[in-house]
Amino acid sequence: MFLDEVTIFVKAGRGGDGCVSFRREKHVPRGGPDGGDGGRGGHVIFEVNPHLHTLLDLRYKQYYSAGRGSHGMGKKMHGRNGDDAVICVPPGTTVTDAESDKTIAELTKPGQRKIVALGGKGGRGNAHFATSTNRTPRVCEEGVAGQELTLQVELKLMTDVGLVGLPNAGKSTLLARLSAARPKIADYPFTTLQPHLGIVRRGEYQSFVMADIPGLIEGAHKGRGLGTRFLRHIERTEVLVFLLDCASSDVTRDLKTLQKELGCFNPKLLKKKRIIAITKIDLLTEREQCPVVETNDRVPVCHISSVSGEGLDTLLKAIDVQLER
Ligand SMILES: Nc1nc2c(ncn2[C@@H]2O[C@H](COP(=O)(O)OP(=O)(O)OP(=O)(O)O)[C@@H](O)[C@H]2O)c(=O)[nH]1
Ligand SMILES: [Mg+2]
Known part of the structure; x- marks a missing residue:
């Protein structure tokens, strides 16, 4: 517990x-x-x-x-x-x-x-x-x-990287793929009910701690879904990874929803270093179908699949750069 x-x-x-x-x-x-x-x-x-x-x-x-x-x-x-x-x-x-x-x-x-x-x-x-x-x-x-x-x-957990996303975006799957943590993974929203931590090994001596927190939905700051109570655990992280499901109808809107909820909880969260990861790209038949996120600032965007492993290296390298290790 x-x-x-x-x-x-x-x-x-x-x-x-x-x-x-x-x-x-x-x-x-x-x-x-x-x-x-x-x-x-x-x-x-x-x-x-x-x-x-x-x-x-x-x-x-x-x-x-x-x-x-x-x-x-x-x-x-x-x-x-x-x-x-x-x-x-x-x-x-x-x-x-x-x-x-x-x-x-x-x-x-x-x-x-x-x-x-x-x-x-x-x-x-x-x-x-x-x-x-x-x-x-x-x-x-x-x-x-x-x-x-x-x-x-x-x-407030002490972690280096926090995963933020709508329910079912693939946060727990990513954590399970990159670390030895075994959070519950299932095809329904709100599988994850409490934060999970995993240690991601980088090379022989280095590692960072990644946190998977429950999914956020629009209105979470008013208590919808599981609320924003868990966001305090990413208040101390250095880097946030926003996970966006590539099957979503509008990834830009998803990103805005996430940012709005974070901002309502604590505006400082929006000042953290960020990476955007479009998940589940193995489900796309053609690469061209991949949705494009519109952001006005320069945030690195990665395309990943936690199932096939595609793009995970790029994501980890992007995290290394942000963590300055
Ligand atoms: N094909 C494919 N399926 C994926 C991938 N990542 C996650 N899934 C599936 O998506 C579903 C949801 O994944 P979870 O990791 O539980 O999602 P979550 O973001 O942790 O969801 P919550 O805990 O409910 O917020 C599961 O059925 C996973 O098997 C991926 O890269 N490719
Ligand atoms: Mg989960």
């Missing part, structure tokens, strides 16, 4: 209380106050684990709390700090405060850590409160409560 949106509750640890204590020792008259401070409460920390690919773990555990700090003790002993709660998430995770809608963390690099809820400070013991006029203070501070938050955790 692929999961890209979860709400969780986190609670950082409470600080330990300070201590009231006096030094009592043989031959040490009026030893004075020696109550130690409480320990700090544990933080709640997010950490990127590159081996994770979905937020599924957070679905099964929604409450996270860090340990509380221990209280201070006599002999000026400081309480132990609380244990931190570490939440592991895949790269590409964004954490927002559900109440204020403010982004708290953007986690992209493996191993990256971010404290999202601070543990409470420990209270000071009575050793801190001695003054010249009050040498036997019987006061101490209580530990402060840790931060408590409701967090919206969102995953």
Whole structure:
């Protein structure tokens, strides 16, 4: 199961209380106050684990709390700090405060850590409160409560190339042909219901990640079809490949529909590097029948067939050029 949106509750640890204590020792008259401070409460920390690919773990555990700090003790002993709660998430995770809608963390690099809820400070013991006029203070501070938050955790996949197309354009077939990914392929619209990733090997040492996302239809930004929720996964891609079915009655209109939906979701998507691929050309009996796309800017156009393999090399080379590898 692929999961890209979860709400969780986190609670950082409470600080330990300070201590009231006096030094009592043989031959040490009026030893004075020696109550130690409480320990700090544990933080709640997010950490990127590159081996994770979905937020599924957070679905099964929604409450996270860090340990509380221990209280201070006599002999000026400081309480132990609380244990931190570490939440592991895949790269590409964004954490927002559900109440204020403010982004708290953007986690992209493996191993990256971010404290999202601070543990409470420990209270000071009575050793801190001695003054010249009050040498036997019987006061101490209580530990402060840790931060408590409701967090919206969102995953935006980190990919290099995103496939965009109307349903049945052949996105999943292309991904299956180029990589080891095995998305479901069938001759009906909306076969793909969740994003799929595949690694496309280029030469011996190079590769790029390609994402197949569910098909878009006109009005998707208003919720038609599967909506545009999945488009967030291509917000971070470098190159978009627009797949247009050569059997379509008007490929230029298809392209405009796709661009309009992307623009309605996030206008920045239209500024990305683009490649147009006319798919399923093995179905054409003559090359002349191949539809011509009209675009006003210079976008490379490839003609491919994921079944016969024709034109795939050209497409991959075009992607290499756009990725500047
Ligand atoms: N002949 C031929 N058929 C193709 C080619 N690519 C895809 N198809 C067929 O087109 C149909 C749809 O392909 P999919 O890859 O599932 O299309 P999709 O774009 O992923 O569709 P959705 O997931 O529904 O958005 C399947 O029946 C494929 O076998 C191609 O290059 N040539
Ligand atoms: Mg598909």
